[in-house]
Amino acid sequence: MAEQKAQPVIWARPRPSRGPAPKITLEELARHAIEIADEEGIDGLTMRRLGAGLGRGTMSVYRQIQSKSDLIDLMLDEAVGEIELVSHDTWREGLHWLGHTIRDHALRHPWMLMLLNEGPYFGPKGIGYTEHVLGLMSELDLPIDEIMLAIGLVNSYARGFARQEVAQTRRLAEVGLTVEEWMRLNSGYVRGLLESGKYPQFNRVIIEAEQPHMVQDEAFEYGLQRVLNGVAAGLPGAS
The missing domain is CATH 1.10.357.10 (Tetracycline Repressor, domain 2)
Incomplete structure (x- = not known):
């Protein structure tokens, strides 16, 4: 099996310009994956489990992201984005x-x-x-x-x-x-x-x-x- 070519982080890659527009955003994918991981742990999160939870097949998830590593990156970013950034005097x-x-x-x-x-x-x-x-x-x-x-x-x-x-x-x-x-x-x-x-x-x-x-x-x-x-x-x- 040929080795997968290393790629930049998902945010640095161009989004697909052909075909129908995705019915779910990357942020929505990430939020749903976070819900699964919160309830079942990261080991309970699979692409199949994510697709099923969204009422879609596994391939519909792969059309949005290429690997679970991409999904983890999106989840981390979405979760960190929940934090309210507060200023302080000292x-x-x-x-x-x-x-x-x-x-x-x-x-x-x-x-x-x-x-x-x-x-x-x-x-x-x-x-x-x-x-x-x-x-x-x-x-x-x-x-x-x-x-x-x-x-x-x-x-x-x-x-x-x-x-x-x-x-x-x-x-x-x-x-x-x-x-x-x-x-x-x-x-x-x-x-x-x-x-x-x-x-x-x-x-x-x-x-x-x-x-x-x-x-x-x-x-x-x-x-x-x-x-x-x-x-x-x-x-x-x-x-």
Whole structure:
């Protein structure tokens, strides 16, 4: 089988000029695909499933896009386009908004957590989002590399926190338990670990620590503030 020739991103390709006009737009395709991925996960999204959900055959989807990779690009762009871009008076307020926005958006569309780090992303709505985010620290007149690194720290923290939340929710859903039920189910095992005396630091976590019992929103805010403190300490002119 001949290798498929690499092509530029879907937005850089000319739209077909022959034949009847498509009955559904790329944005509509993307929105319907997002609904499927939100409900069934990205593995549940196939071109056949998408076509059936739209009341069309698989080939009608392929007349619009050439591959699932194109579809993923369109979905990411459409999903990022949902974010309301808000201006802020200071860089810290801006990065605080960014952290919460990334986490909230990831929890709304968990499938995005697996896809956003796979490679370059240049959708038109995504570019608008990126332009806005890079401008959150413009008041500091810093080199663009410093701005990108600072924003990357917030991105990594927020996505990592959301990824852990999604994984925990999925794991508990698989066994049909709430967090409290899971803890009660395993309380005897944990008690044995405590009584063994072999794990003094683990004992401290169970007996003394507040963090494991914090509401997720509170735990996220606690960590985000410390990330922002680290950014402030490392950037000249940031306070």
